[in-house]
Amino acid sequence: MKEIRIHGRGGQGSVTAAELLSVAAFEDGKFSQAFPAFGVERRGAPVQAFTRISNNPIRLRSQIYTPDYVIVQDATLLETVDVASGIKDDGIIIVNTTEKPESLKLDTKAKVMTVDATKVAMDIIGVPIVNTVLLGAFAGATGEINVESIQHAIKARFPGKVGEKNANAIQKAYKLIKGEEA
Amino acid sequence: MINPAYKKKMVVVEGSYAVAHAAKVCRPNVISAYPITPQTHIVEDLSQFIADGEIPNCEYINVEAEFSAISALIGASAVGARTYSATTSQGLLLMHEALFNTSGMRLPVVMTVANRAISAPINIWNDHQDAIAQRDTGWIQLYVEDVQEACDTLPQLYKIAEDNEIMVPGMVCMDGFILSHVYEPVVLLEQELTDNFLPPFQPDDILDPEDPKTFGAFAAPDTYEEFRYLHEQAMQKALPKIEAVAKEFEEVFGRYHGGLIDGYMLDDAEIIIMSMGSILGTVKDVVDEYRAKGEKIGVLKVRSFRPFPKEQICEAVKNAHAVVVLDKNISIGTNEGALFTETKSCLYNSKVRVPVIGYTIGHGGRDIRVESIAKVIEKTKKVAKSGITVESQFLDLKEELL
Numbered sequence: 001m002k003e004i005r006i007h008g009r010g011g012q013g014s015v016t017a018a019e020l021l022s023v024a025a026f027e028d029g030k031f032s033q034a035f036p037a038f039g040v041e042r043r044g045a046p047v048q049a050f051t052r053i054s055n056n057p058i059r060l061r062s063q064i065y066t067p068d069y070v071i072v073q074d075a076t077l078l079e080t081v082d083v084a085s086g087i088k089d090d091g092i093i094i095v096n097t098t099e100k101p102e103s104l105k106l107d108t109k110a111k112v113m114t115v116d117a118t119k120v121a122m123d124i125i126g127v128p129i130v131n132t133v134l135l136g137a138f139a140g141a142t143g144e145i146n147v148e149s150i151q152h153a154i155k156a157r158f159p160g161k162v163g164e165k166n167a168n169a170i171q172k173a174y175k176l177i178k179g180e181e182a
Numbered sequence: 183m184i185n186p187a188y189k190k191k192m193v194v195v196e197g198s199y200a201v202a203h204a205a206k207v208c209r210p211n212v213i214s215a216y217p218i219t220p221q222t223h224i225v226e227d228l229s230q231f232i233a234d235g236e237i238p239n240c241e242y243i244n245v246e247a248e249f250s251a252i253s254a255l256i257g258a259s260a261v262g263a264r265t266y267s268a269t270t271s272q273g274l275l276l277m278h279e280a281l282f283n284t285s286g287m288r289l290p291v292v293m294t295v296a297n298r299a300i301s302a303p304i305n306i307w308n309d310h311q312d313a314i315a316q317r318d319t320g321w322i323q324l325y326v327e328d329v330q331e332a333c334d335t336l337p338q339l340y341k342i343a344e345d346n347e348i349m350v351p352g353m354v355c356m357d358g359f360i361l362s363h364v365y366e367p368v369v370l371l372e373q374e375l376t377d378n379f380l381p382p383f384q385p386d387d388i389l390d391p392e393d394p395k396t397f398g399a400f401a402a403p404d405t406y407e408e409f410r411y412l413h414e415q416a417m418q419k420a421l422p423k424i425e426a427v428a429k430e431f432e433e434v435f436g437r438y439h440g441g442l443i444d445g446y447m448l449d450d451a452e453i454i455i456m457s458m459g460s461i462l463g464t465v466k467d468v469v470d471e472y473r474a475k476g477e478k479i480g481v482l483k484v485r486s487f488r489p490f491p492k493e494q495i496c497e498a499v500k501n502a503h504a505v506v507v508l509d510k511n512i513s514i515g516t517n518e519g520a521l522f523t524e525t526k527s528c529l530y531n532s533k534v535r536v537p538v539i540g541y542t543i544g545h546g547g548r549d550i551r552v553e554s555i556a557k558v559i560e561k562t563k564k565v566a567k568s569g570i571t572v573e574s575q576f577l578d579l580k581e582e583l584l
Contacts, residue, residue, distance in 0.1 A: 019196075022365045026194045029184055034194075034365040059328075059463030061360050063549050 307547020451480025
């Protein structure tokens with residue numbers, strides 16, 4: 001089983017990202033589960049959402065404390081939230097930032113990767129909404145999920161132009177993090 | 183990987199949507215509910231179905247509060263309508279008075295309760311205190327473990343409640359947020375199969391001006407006791423019916439979640455963990471780890487809390503060395519959860535002699551971790567070896583906050 005924790009701020013679509021990830025994982029033929037760290041959500045407040053992906057039915061209902069992967073939507077969270085908390089040593093943390101991984105100075109043995117998801121979102125979608133873009137980066141960085149499955153999931157959730165633009169942005173982030181594009 | 187044949191039938195949706203869809207295919211005639219976290223998405227989805235014309239011959243009555251919602255359904259059910267509502271926490275408490283009216287008039291209203299803690303202090307997260315506080319209202323209460331069971335139990339409960347030998351209302355209790363807001367693969371109930379499984383509501387007695395009858399009339403001391411007796415008799419008849427309907431459901435849909443109870447690794451279990459609701463999933467994962475080490479730990483899922491399956495519980499635990507009961511509620515003043523108290527009660531006059539301890543857990547949505555379940559199992563192993571030292575206690579209490 002692979003466990004993913006998404007850090008964001010209220011309004012950034014962390015919960016939607018976790019849900020889309022679960023839909024995409026299922027399309028890949030795996031069992032999946034997505035849920036928010038239920039809170040009294042407020043725009044701008046730090047929030048978490050979780051996804052589990054497994055080859056077997058998922059019964060576990062606790063929150064995720066030792067994730068395999070962490071996605072951080074907003075680098076300003078690094079100042080107040082321990083995003084690396086509990087992550088496995090061979091895990092990956094993906095941060096939306098213009099910085100290089102080493103300059104983030106995260107206290108972790110896990111691999112840190114960065115992508116300027118905000119730029120991708122502005123260039124392709126036209127708004128600074130990065131949740132779907134980061135799912136493309138996640139697919140590229142981890143190989144846990146087919147990028148096409150994420151694109152299908154987003155197009156089903158947001159039919160028409162919005163879905164198309166998001167799918168393009170997902171593709172861009174996927175290639176950026178794999179180093180196939182700059 | 184998921185069996186491709188099964189995958190074709192499944193979709194990944196929010197628990198609330200799946201439940202609203204299940205309510206839809208049960209073909210209710212009247213729905214009335216008032217939105218309250220974490221039940222809100224269920225009634226939003228139902229409102230959408232109604233607005234889109236997807237529930238034929240059904241009226242959604244907008245009301246100003248939960249007391250009105252259940253009152254509207256009392257009237258609707260009395261004239262022979264199949265009725266549905268959903269609520270939680272303070273909303274369920276506001277219904278409390280009318281819940282007795284519903285069951286006393288023997289009206290088979292069915293509702294989903296997205297279980298949540300109650301105020302004060304205000305808390306919107308999951309535990310079972312809201313539904314447990316309704317245990318004496320004369321409603322059937324079935325607790326479910328996952329989203330699929332939350333869906334599948336709805337048509338089952340209609341079939342049980344609407345049986346003319348029973349005619350008692352019922353609630354499907356699903357853990358708020360944990361199940362109502364989770365996305366997981368589920369088979370949405372097929373309309374055709376549901377129609378095959380669940381016959382139309384055909385009560386022997388309805389309110390009808392052409393054939394006048396009285397519901398919930400005055401009952402003086404010379405008759406009131408007999409009403410209470412018949413209500414209890416109906417609940418006792420529900421015991422075998424719950425088992426039978428779960429099996430009928432399996433024949434039609436191919437899924438079985440247990441009848442009154444269900445066992446997991448139970449047959450040779452020396453230590454048994456008993457509980458209700460979604461925590462059973464986490465418990466089963468922990469039990470698998472113990473089984474891998476060769477330790478005989480098993481799980482007893484209690485699906486029906488009302489009626490309470492005394493015989494089945496006695497039979498299930500009779501060979502265990504120790505039993506631990508996990509309750510997401512507490513009866514303040516007893517320092518015990520309800521399932522724990524009632525489990526001890528049904529064992530007392532039986533021939534079964536087994537030590538039973540209790541934990542009250544997950545109050546107000548406190549997350550229950552794998553490590554905590556393992557801790558409970560270790561304590562119960564000690565009880566099996568050297569007897570009870572602490573009979574009932576809070577799990578994961580933060581001593582530093584006291």
